[in-house]
Amino acid sequence: MDVFFINDTFTRECNLRPLEHANNFRFILVGVIGAVIAMLAILFNIIVCYIFLNSRKLRRQNYANPVLLATFDIIVSFCYIILQSIQVIGYRFRFESMIMAWIHYVRVANCLQHICVNICNFLLVIASIERLFANCSDGAQKNLLVFMVRRKVFVTSGAVLFSIIFKGTLFLETTILHLPNCELLESYIPVWAEMNSHWDTMRFWSRKIFTVLVPFISLIYCNARIVIQLREKHEETREQSMKKRSLRGALLTTGSIRKHYNEKKGVRVATRTLLLVVGCYLISNLISTIVNFWLFFDPVTLESNYYLYLVISDFSTLLTICGCACRLPIYCVADKRIRKALMRALLRWQHKARPIEVLERNLEKYSIVVVSNSLRSNLTNQPQMFNSQDLVNGRPRARDELALLLQNRRKILVDMTLILGTDRGPIIEEETTAEVTYLTDLHEEHQELLKPRRPSKFREMLANI
Known part of the structure; x- marks a missing residue:
């Protein structure tokens, strides 16, 4: 959802023109493709919740709780449908009742979506930090990992609490602006409330920094370190195997390598799964980060290219929903146990006996x-x-x-x-x-x-x- 300032002349002069900008391209992109992907994301994440809730072994494999991540992904996907898809469909076909209903719930849905997206970002950051500590050989980092795992409830609750603190006030900071000079369907626009104090400005930009930039940079750093550590361990294991082969022979070396490989298989699977999930998140949020920098450094150019800004924002939110929908395929491709659990669940649903x-x-x-x-x-x-x-x-x-x-x-x-x-x-x-x-x-x-x-x-x- 695009929110402008209440004292912005660009908004008050009816330059947003949502009826004109809701053309066939945006209708197909957001109203059709986006809605279908969001519904698939809801279905896939419901399956993820069912699989992990019915398998104690799978719940113990990952440090971050996939059930929580899937639950908030369901809420994010549902909010995408009622915010973006409903808005474009309503303006495209001029459904007055749909637009009026959208105006009434847009503030609540926008606040809820931002909170859930932020919780997912913090959960991915926590999982990346745990994976980074798990692949390190330093004793202090291992102790921090044990501390985080044993207090997983408090760590997760802290992520939820910080998300509510940063994003929960969006409902109070936004309002609906009525423009009597514009057309009826274009006369109600969601805007930011007046920010007269320096505290409001600092809160606005601190939210951008701590909820967008910090998670983005943290995930890039942690996962880059994880990839480097995995490569170093691979080279170290290869050198040790070559030394053992020269001393003990090929037969013993093959058995010892296979034993070491099987012992570390769970760590590699969890790390590979996390890298794929985080990589999908980074790709989806890269456009959003670029748009935020664009808003900060050159807002005048954005106003003159407003339709381009809308299309870029649509692609950004659509990639976020694609990231939510890709959780289950990533889990199935990266982890054989999850793939088997999914097949068992499908067989149970298909062949239900009394x-x-x-x-x-x-x-x-x-x-x-x-x-x-x-x-x-x-x-x-x-x-x-x-x-x-x-x-x-x-x-x-x-x-x-x-x-x-x-x-x-x-x-x-x-x-x-x-x-x-x-x-x-x-x-x-x-x-x-x-x-x-x-x-x-x-x-x-x-x-x-x-x-x-x-x-x-x-x-x-x-x-x-």
């Missing part, structure tokens, strides 16, 4: 495996249990009975599964008709077992298994 059907279908298989392993272990690993049993034809009777049970385990378990899976109706006891009970065969067998019977060594042995 829990009862799953249990009935797998009960036989799982029961056979469990009972077979238990019986096999008792038959093979504990032969001393059968030394004192009765002999039948020179063989222990208990061993023969267990072997018979093991051979017929499939039929027994299938019958048990069918009995447990069938619906049982009410069974009326023969002794009295005053009480109706729902009994299963399992309960009846339990009652039969409670009756006094002649003791059997086979049953005693089964009870001890």
Whole structure:
């Protein structure tokens, strides 16, 4: 959203001309392409939230919380639709009701979008600093990394708090200017409120510095250092492998290199993912940084080339939304575990089976495996249990009975599964008709077992298994 000063003659003379500037090119760029990319960004980030919330291992892989980043990306993409796309569509087709509704919520949506964008920037800066410390060999930097990771909640809360402090006052600093001399749809323009004191000017430019320039420069520095460190470690590992190869031989060196490679694989994957995400952010915010310098050093040229300024701003915001939409593809390309988690989630959504059907279908298989392993272990690993049993034809009777049970385990378990899976109706006891009970065969067998019977060594042995 473009906001001008309230005492600007360029604005008061109706030179903004939003109806004229909402041409077919901007309609296709912002109203169609931008809206589609924003909706894809919302969908992709919802999938990211679902994947990370359902996988504890993935949540532990990255120091910065991807769920928070995806959540704020969803809000940013939604605000893009209701701010930029709705504005261009409303002015392009002269929808008066749409423009009037946009005027009423534009201040709130603009403030919310700036807060969420700033939180995402701070989260990326925090993640870059953590990655920089993780790739360093200095003990002090490792201690700082442990300090930040253990206090992740406070660090993240600090990023949210600073974003609210810097951007939360935008709602109070903006207002809607009514221009009665302009056309009806062009008569309401969002502008900055009057800034008469030096404090207001200092607050305005300090916000630009700490929310735009400082994160931009910090991300460039941290990620450049990370790339340099990775190259140095690669060269160092290569030199060490060459020395070991000359001393120990190629076989041992290959195994040691593979072991070292697997140990550092998680660090490399997380670092590569962060580099791609931050690189996408830097590309998307490069145009915004150039426009901010243009506004500061030469505002007169901007007024004479206002349509060019609008197109550049549209590309800048569209690249920001593209960065939000590229999170999931970057995660899937860079990390194999996230790619597998996504495939599992898609399979779960495509093939949803009822829990009862799953249990009935797998009960036989799982029961056979469990009972077979238990019986096999008792038959093979504990032969001393059968030394004192009765002999039948020179063989222990208990061993023969267990072997018979093991051979017929499939039929027994299938019958048990069918009995447990069938619906049982009410069974009326023969002794009295005053009480109706729902009994299963399992309960009846339990009652039969409670009756006094002649003791059997086979049953005693089964009870001890």
